Amino acid sequence: MRANAEVLILEDDAETLDELKVHFSAKRFHPLAARSASRALSMLENNSQSSRPVLAVIDWDLSKAPDSQWSSSDVLARLSRELNDCLVIVYSANIDSFRVRSEIQRAHPRAWLHDKRDGPASLISRVDRVLDQTVADLRVHDGSVVIHMPSLDEHHHREAVRLVVHYPDIVTFHSDTATKAVRRFGEWLVRHGSNVQLVSHGNRKYRLAVAGDPRTR
């Protein structure tokens, strides 16, 4: 079963937003792209029942946004409260400022920070490094598919990607559909003789474990 991972992109500059959308579409993500915080919040609201982005790429400074009813801090706070398994990268031209870093980390204590002055190519490269994780004999490719390296077989499901990119953390899944997909991924790992195991912690909480890795139990 295929389900493309979603990525939330909040960027007030139309040209940069298009560039990011093209990049993520090429990588088989489903981009949820917004030029204002209001639009991003509305997309999260409208998608809350059906999907949860694996990644959010957030521009901190939204001075060119078509409306300023809400700020990027509001979007980050919403992600932190309701989608805390979504990886978040925040970029700003003022990222060196203590005040800006503090404001971002208060809005979302787990956000990754990136310097906007390094340009979109640097941001894309950073996103790729966050997403293209390798865990034992598994590798996430282009942020959207899990590959079992010995067999080169592919598993296409956003929940599998979510588990691998969060390794070794526990991930909470929020629907029966998601947990079914996770269990199917666990069966796929067993069928392929992977040295990565799916571990259930109950209450829709799962994690991946690798024998011998001190970070996993």
Next chain:
Amino acid sequence: MQALAGRHRSRLGVFAPDRSRSILVSSSDGEMAVALHERIDRTRAVIKDVRPDESADGIAACLPFPWLVINAAGGESAALEDVIRRQPVLALWRAPTPRGLPRHVRAFTRFSEVSAAVEQALMQRVAGLRLAGESGVDLADGTHIASAVLQALVAQHPLGFDLPPRLFAGVPRTLAAHHVQARLVRGESRGGSMLVADAAAH
């Protein structure tokens, strides 16, 4: 205007309930928390950057209680003092500390002392117990124990907590159930209730 600011503040992610191992940093400017973000592996602890008047809300968001609190602003803090008297919470306090704090509170003057203390606490081991990835402790055989009290005792080793022994009542049973070669002892010279590896206890 104040009400609006309050509503906005309550939405911040730092006040979202979180069961991960948490470090609550109370300061007037956020600099200590920002600097710690740079030093601490984010998979090991979540850092909550709060202002002194937000400490109570920040504490309430750390479930079941904060793993470590840092009073970077210094001076008295009713909310921080209350939680460190009620629960085994590691505590670092900018010197000079107010009178009457529990003995397990450690004073600091420099950021390097804070970062070293946090890093050491995260890496602490006793009798095969060590802090697990995002919360609780792991045994040497890989078994996970989701106990915030045991997590605090391991991180505080070899020192203890100057707190009523009843707060640690369940620990001996947990250690026995998992055949951990350690025991809970009361050592007044080292701060109170502490974990000691069996070999070291003899």
